[in-house]
Amino acid sequence: MSTRRSPERVELLQGTLDLLVLRTLRFGPAHGHAIAKAIERGSDDVLLVEQGSLYPALHRLIERGFVTFDDGTSENNRRAKFYRLTPKGRRQLDVETSKWEALARAVGRILRPAGQQ
Amino acid sequence: MKRARRALDGLDDDIRDHIESETQDNIDRGMAPEEARRQAMLAFGNVALAKEDARAVWRWQWIEQLVQDGRYAVRSLRRRPAYALLSILTLALGIGGTAAVYGVARSVLLAPLPFAHERELGVFWKKTDWTHEEYLHIRGRVPGFRQVALFRQRDVIVREGDGPARLVRVVSASAELFDVLGAGPVLGRGFIAGDDVPHAEPVAILSFGLWQELGGSPSVVGARVTLDAVPRTVVGVMPRGFWFPDPAVRAWIPEPLTPGSRNWNSTLVGRVAPDRDVRAMEAEAAQLAAMLGARFVYAAQWDKTRSPRITPVRDDLLGPMRPAILATLAAMVLILLIGCANVAALVLGQVEARATEFAVRAALGAKRLRLAQQLFVEMLLVATGAGAIGAALAWAGITVLSGALPLGAWAESATPDWRVFATAMPIAMAAALLVLLVPTVSLWRGDLRGVLSRKRTGGIQGRGGRLENVLVIAQVALAVMMAAGATVLARSVANLYGVEPGVRTQGVAVVDVVLRGVGNRAQQEQAWTDLVRALGEVPGAQSAAAAQQLPLRGGGYRMGLRIADQPGLQELATEYRIVTPGYLESLGVELRQGRTIGDGDRQGAERAVVINAALARKYFAGVDPIGKLLGGDGAAPSRIVGIVADAAETRLTDAPEPVRYVALAQMPWIDEAQSLVLRAQPGIDETTLLEPARRTIARVAPTAAVQQTTILHRVHEIAIGPARQIVVLLSLMTALSLVLGATGVYGVVAHYAVRRRRDWAIRVALGLPGTRVVSRVVRHGAVLVATGVVAGWAGAALLTRLLSSFLYGVSAVDSVAFAAAGAALLAVGAVAAFVPAWRAGMADPLLALREE
Numbered sequence: 006m007s008t009r010r011s012p013e014r015v016e017l018l019q020g021t022l023d024l025l026v027l028r029t030l031r032f033g034p035a036h037g038h039a040i041a042k043a044i045e046r047g048s049d050d051v052l053l054v055e056q057g058s059l060y061p062a063l064h065r066l067i068e069r070g071f072v073t074f075d076d077g078t079s080e081n082n083r084r085a086k087f088y089r090l091t092p093k094g095r096r097q098l099d100v101e102t103s104k105w106e107a108l109a110r111a112v113g114r115i116l117r118p119a120g121q122q
Numbered sequence: 123m124k125r126a127r128r129a130l131d132g133l134d135d136d137i138r139d140h141i142e143s144e145t146q147d148n149i150d151r152g153m154a155p156e157e158a159r160r161q162a163m164l165a166f167g168n169v170a171l172a173k174e175d176a177r178a179v180w181r182w183q184w185i186e187q188l189v190q191d192g193r194y195a196v197r198s199l200r201r202r203p204a205y206a207l208l209s210i211l212t213l214a215l216g217i218g219g220t221a222a223v224y225g226v227a228r229s230v231l232l233a234p235l236p237f238a239h240e241r242e243l244g245v246f247w248k249k250t251d252w253t254h255e256e257y258l259h260i261r262g263r264v265p266g267f268r269q270v271a272l273f274r275q276r277d278v279i280v281r282e283g284d285g286p287a288r289l290v291r292v293v294s295a296s297a298e299l300f301d302v303l304g305a306g307p308v309l310g311r312g313f314i315a316g317d318d319v320p321h322a323e324p325v326a327i328l329s330f331g332l333w334q335e336l337g338g339s340p341s342v343v344g345a346r347v348t349l350d351a352v353p354r355t356v357v358g359v360m361p362r363g364f365w366f367p368d369p370a371v372r373a374w375i376p377e378p379l380t381p382g383s384r385n386w387n388s389t390l391v392g393r394v395a396p397d398r399d400v401r402a403m404e405a406e407a408a409q410l411a412a413m414l415g416a417r418f419v420y421a422a423q424w425d426k427t428r429s430p431r432i433t434p435v436r437d438d439l440l441g442p443m444r445p446a447i448l449a450t451l452a453a454m455v456l457i458l459l460i461g462c463a464n465v466a467a468l469v470l471g472q473v474e475a476r477a478t479e480f481a482v483r484a485a486l487g488a489k490r491l492r493l494a495q496q497l498f499v500e501m502l503l504v505a506t507g508a509g510a511i512g513a514a515l516a517w518a519g520i521t522v523l524s525g526a527l528p529l530g531a532w533a534e535s536a537t538p539d540w541r542v543f544a545t546a547m548p549i550a551m552a553a554a555l556l557v558l559l560v561p562t563v564s565l566w567r568g569d570l571r572g573v574l575s576r577k578r579t580g581g582i583q584g585r586g587g588r589l590e591n592v593l594v595i596a597q598v599a600l601a602v603m604m605a606a607g608a609t610v611l612a613r614s615v616a617n618l619y620g621v622e623p624g625v626r627t628q629g630v631a632v633v634d635v636v637l638r639g640v641g642n643r644a645q646q647e648q649a650w651t652d653l654v655r656a657l658g659e660v661p662g663a664q665s666a667a668a669a670q671q672l673p674l675r676g677g678g679y680r681m682g683l684r685i686a687d688q689p690g691l692q693e694l695a696t697e698y699r700i701v702t703p704g705y706l707e708s709l710g711v712e713l714r715q716g717r718t719i720g721d722g723d724r725q726g727a728e729r730a731v732v733i734n735a736a737l738a739r740k741y742f743a744g745v746d747p748i749g750k751l752l753g754g755d756g757a758a759p760s761r762i763v764g765i766v767a768d769a770a771e772t773r774l775t776d777a778p779e780p781v782r783y784v785a786l787a788q789m790p791w792i793d794e795a796q797s798l799v800l801r802a803q804p805g806i807d808e809t810t811l812l813e814p815a816r817r818t819i820a821r822v823a824p825t826a827a828v829q830q831t832t833i834l835h836r837v838h839e840i841a842i843g844p845a846r847q848i849v850v851l852l853s854l855m856t857a858l859s860l861v862l863g864a865t866g867v868y869g870v871v872a873h874y875a876v877r878r879r880r881d882w883a884i885r886v887a888l889g890l891p892g893t894r895v896v897s898r899v900v901r902h903g904a905v906l907v908a909t910g911v912v913a914g915w916a917g918a919a920l921l922t923r924l925l926s927s928f929l930y931g932v933s934a935v936d937s938v939a940f941a942a943a944g945a946a947l948l949a950v951g952a953v954a955a956f957v958p959a960w961r962a963g964m965a966d967p968l969l970a971l972r973e974e
Contacts, residue, residue, distance in 0.1 A: 036136070036139065036140075037136050037139070037140045038139065038140040038143035038144060039143075041140070041144075042147070055165075055168075056140065056144070056165050056166040056167060057137075057166045057167035057168055057169060057171065058167065058172065058175070059172075060136070060137065060172045060173070060175070061172060061175035061176045061178070061179060063176070064129060064130075064176040064177075064179040064180065065179050067125070068125075068126075068179050074129070076132065079143070080143070081142045081143060083135055083138065083139040083142070084132055084135045085135060085136055085139045086132060086136055
């Protein structure tokens with residue numbers, strides 16, 4: 006997740022970051038930096054995400070009630086928030102994931118019709 | 123919103139931690155610490171933007187909800203235009219009125235006085251009653267005071283070129299005045315020591331307003347201005363907004379302090395020593411009184427050693443206006459409260475009418491808080507509208523009020539400005555919150571889901587409405603307070619009008635004229651005689667005459683009295699009026715015996731005096747006074763030639779005092795200021811004489827200055843006092859409060875009737891006479907109104923005390939006024955209750971049953 010622009014890296018589609026955050030939190034509570042690292046590693050460094058944009062996304066999710074947080078202490082011994090999924094967020098993740106899969110399949114079919122393969 | 127605060131709290135820490143972690147990772151990957159941090163910052167991107175975006179998430183939510191509620195409120199108000207309009211106008215009236223009176227109060231009562239540290243300034247007892255001799259005796263050694271200044275107000279003639287002479291009000295003061303007041307000029311200098319010694323070079327300090335009128339040039343300092351035919355050097359100009367002792371004063375000149383001068387005409391104002399409190403100067407004042415008592419001998423009437431007192435300057439200058447303004451403000455607040463109660467009842471009715479809607483929405487998951495929030499936004503819209511209209515009303519109202527309230531020279535300082543909006547809006551918001559209190563409580567307590575089930579089963583829902591009842595009781599109580607206050611005041615004014623002034627106040631035009639620099643006494647007498655004769659020939663005038671002081675104005679000469687074989691009267695000063703022939707006839711003072719002052723009473727003839735009935739009663743009991751000699755006025759004894767009825771020569775409400783009338787032509791001196799009176803011919807409006815009289819004066823005596831033109835009727839009204847002015851205001855406001863109160867009673871009773879329509883319909887269908895229903899509903903209304911009346915009486919007893927300084931011949935807790943106020947409300951309430959009652963009782967029961 007660095008800002009170096011290279012042809013093999015893609016920018017995120019609108020709204021996808023929220024989904025990725027939800028997905029990351031599925032494995033348990035994490036603080037901001039850990040979430041960013043997880044997304045970065047999970048996508049094999051292909052996705053281009055400005056780490057700062059993670060925070061507005063987190064607040065958006067809190068506002069909608071998908072994510073909540075606890076105050077804790079980070080490994081740097083700082084006051085930091087540990088974000089975790091709410092039950093509502095878990096449901097939302099399922100919905101969004103299947104939506105995403107359907108969309109990806111549909112777009113994939115159009116871009117690469119079966120006959121061409 | 124709490125969630126937002128909690129989420130945003132610690133955002134900074136979070137981000138800092140994030141960057142540190144990233145830096146640490148980079149170092150672990152083998153980067154140099156500095157490069158590691160740089161890369162971490164790059165990866166994170168714009169920190170400020172990230173924070174801003176995170177905050178925006180929450181901001182939007184709030185605004186979005188507000189916009190949504192606002193849109194909903196607009197829609198729901200538009201669906202009920204009558205309700206919306208009624209609420210807005212009702213509130214606007216109260217808001218506008220309150221903001222207007224507050225605007226006046228702020229510019230007159232609350233504005234800081236244009237003196238430094240006004241809390242240190244005090245005015246001495248016996249205003250306008252101090253002499254130069256007394257002042258020079260105590261000057262510089264008044265206990266407890268840093269400095270004390272002497273001043274008096276005078277009217278001086280200013281004439282520019284050939285223009286008409288005009289009078290301006292000036293203050294003539296000792297040199298300390300501006301030091302005492304702690305005010306400095308904007309141009310030039312203030313007074314300096316030596317300005318106030320006799321024969322000092324005459325100087326003048328102009329007010330900002332007069333300076334502007336004279337051209338506003340900075341070179342005015344050093345220029346000459348002629349006041350009373352005395353050329354004076356302008357040495358300074360006071361800043362804009364400075365006034366003392368009232369805004370009508372246009373210039374300040376030094377008073378030449380003459381040792382031994384015993385003219386009782388000045389006032390003392392002082393600044394207390396740094397360690398003293400002007401409100402606690404009793405001991406010092408008593409000390410000063412003792413100093414005076416040791417040096418001077420006082421007659422009992424003007425004994426300065428009695429009840430010495432220092433009044434704080436604010437109380438002294440503004441105190442007389444305070445009760446009038448506060449009473450009006452209280453009345454306006456009452457109207458606002460009545461209006462709020464009205465609107466609250468309306469909203470309550472709306473909430474109940476929309477109970478089904480609310481219940482459905484609650485069942486669908488809307489939270490009560492959200493429902494309350496929507497009511498709140500709706501009310502906020504109403505209040506904003508009402509506030510805007512109210513501010514416009516206040517804008518117009520301030521001008522009306524400053525004319526209608528007894529503000530004197532301060533009338534012009536109350537002008538509308540942008541602050542009416544700054545006042546109206548908070549009042550509107552406070553009113554909205556007050557209004558919302560009631561329906562919110564009802565929403566909170568009400569069982570919303572129950573409404574749905576009850577609606578379906580119908581039947582008896584006759585309970586409830588208790589809040590509404592409380593509202594209408596409160597409203598009636600407030601209206602009773604208003605009505606009682608206004609009635610007490612009206613009765614007092616009626617009493618004052620009932621006091622016989624002893625003159626015929628209708629049909630007399632009055633011109634107050636000052637004539638200076640005419641020459642010797644004989645020339646002065648000739649000038650006045652010419653003027654009076656010329657005025658008598660004004661078309662429409664029956665007669666004209668002059669007097670040094672008119673009745674009903676108070677404050678004329680008082681002279682010692684000496685009567686042969688009645689020793690000891692010398693010290694007793696009695697009222698003394700110097701008049702021209704025909705004066706008593708022109709005023710319509712009734713002649714009881716003998717004759718009045720005539721043309722034959724001139725220089726050389728024996729001095730004549732006309733006495734009033736009070737003097738005859740007091741000093742000539744059982745004796746015929748005609749032909750007796752009176753002395754003691756410092757001139758030759760005069761013979762009593764006639765007795766007239768008592769005219770109100772002092773204050774209107776004082777008991778008749780002994781008065782002497784003597785001929786101007788037989789006085790050793792002639793006053794430069796006289797009131798000229800013109801009796802109009804029958805059927806002629808005296809006001810039409812004023813302009814011709816003014817022209818005649820300008821023609822006959824070009825150097826004469828007209829101080830004011832008025833009519834005797836107006837003088838009488840002024841004598842009746844400020845109560846007359848505010849009684850008009852209060853009566854209007856009472857009428858308004860009665861209308862609002864009636865609307866409230868009507869609304870609540872109607873609602874009561876509607877709620878019980880079904881049960882009554884059933885009973886009427888089963889044979890209950892409709893009239894019984896009518897009487898039940900009316901009784902319900904009557905009980906509410908009666909309860910309100912009793913509560914209102916209690917409130918009124920407290921409120922009318924504010925008015926006590928205006929009252930004459932009537933107690934602040936006047937039973938007649940209170941009974942009248944109660945009766946008025948009962949009558950209005952009964953009518954207001956009868957209309958919906960009739961409708962409920964006489965309706966076709968089948969129609970009512972089929973509804974729903």
